[in-house]
Amino acid sequence: MTLKHPRQETYTPSEKSELRIAILRVGTVDKAVIQVVRNGLHKVFPRAVCTVVEEIMPIPQDAYSSTRKQYNSSRILARMSDFMEDRTAEHVLGITDVDLSVPDLNFVFGEAECPGRFAIISLSRLKPEFFGQPPNRTLFHERSVKEAVHEIGHTLGLHHCRNRKCVMFFSNSLPDTGHKEANLCERCHSQVAKHISPS
Ligand SMILES: [Zn+2]
Numbered sequence: 001m002t003l004k005h006p007r008q009e010t011y012t013p014s015e016k017s018e019l020r021i022a023i024l025r026v027g028t029v030d031k032a033v034i035q036v037v038r039n040g041l042h043k044v045f046p047r048a049v050c051t052v053v054e055e056i057m058p059i060p061q062d063a064y065s066s067t068r069k070q071y072n073s074s075r076i077l078a079r080m081s082d083f084m085e086d087r088t089a090e091h092v093l094g095i096t097d098v099d100l101s102v103p104d105l106n107f108v109f110g111e112a113e114c115p116g117r118f119a120i121i122s123l124s125r126l127k128p129e130f131f132g133q134p135p136n137r138t139l140f141h142e143r144s145v146k147e148a149v150h151e152i153g154h155t156l157g158l159h160h161c162r163n164r165k166c167v168m169f170f171s172n173s174l175p176d177t178g179h180k181e182a183n184l185c186e187r188c189h190s191q192v193a194k195h196i197s198p199s
């Protein structure tokens with residue numbers, strides 16, 4: 001999911017060789033998945049320096065819609081920006097357990113500024129339990145990495161890719177997520193090469 005965000009106008013990409021990503025927990029999130037996402041990001045972006053923000057950002061209640069029983073991801077992105085105001089990090093990946101949506105769609109796996117600093121993913125629908133299936137940690141972790149890499153790809157300016165194997169393919173469903181790999185296709189890779197190639 002890509003939505004533009006007003007703050008992107010002030011964004012100037014860093015020319016530094018490292019890609020600093022802060023992982024921000026929005027509400028309580030399982031520790032293991034944070035580590036898995038961190039490793040997954042590092043695999044795709046070897047220059048990434050991923051840190052986990054110690055403080056947990058409370059889930060903003062003004063983002064909640066009681067009719068939809070979901071949180072508005074754009075509002076959470078805006079709150080993340082306030083929360084991170086005094087902290088330095090080029091890119092901020094929010095991870096939350098709550099279900100996210102935007103007004104035009106009945107759910108989103110995530111949202112990001114494109115290009116920009118802020119991205120968020122929801123783990124809610126990545127768990128087989130959400131659909132009444134038995135838990136599957138491996139599958140859950142794989143999906144989480146793909147969504148995280150996808151949203152960070154957006155912050156680096158990558159748009160959706162037509163290659164179904166590419167992590168930047170737009171996932172509208174879990175079969176789409178399952179079909180793609182946790183990696184960038186050659187074309188997308190070349191667009192963000194400076195963030196990826198080892199120096
Ligand atoms: Zn997307």
Ligand SMILES: [Zn+2]
Nearest residue numbers: 161166185188
């Ligand atoms: Zn691609």
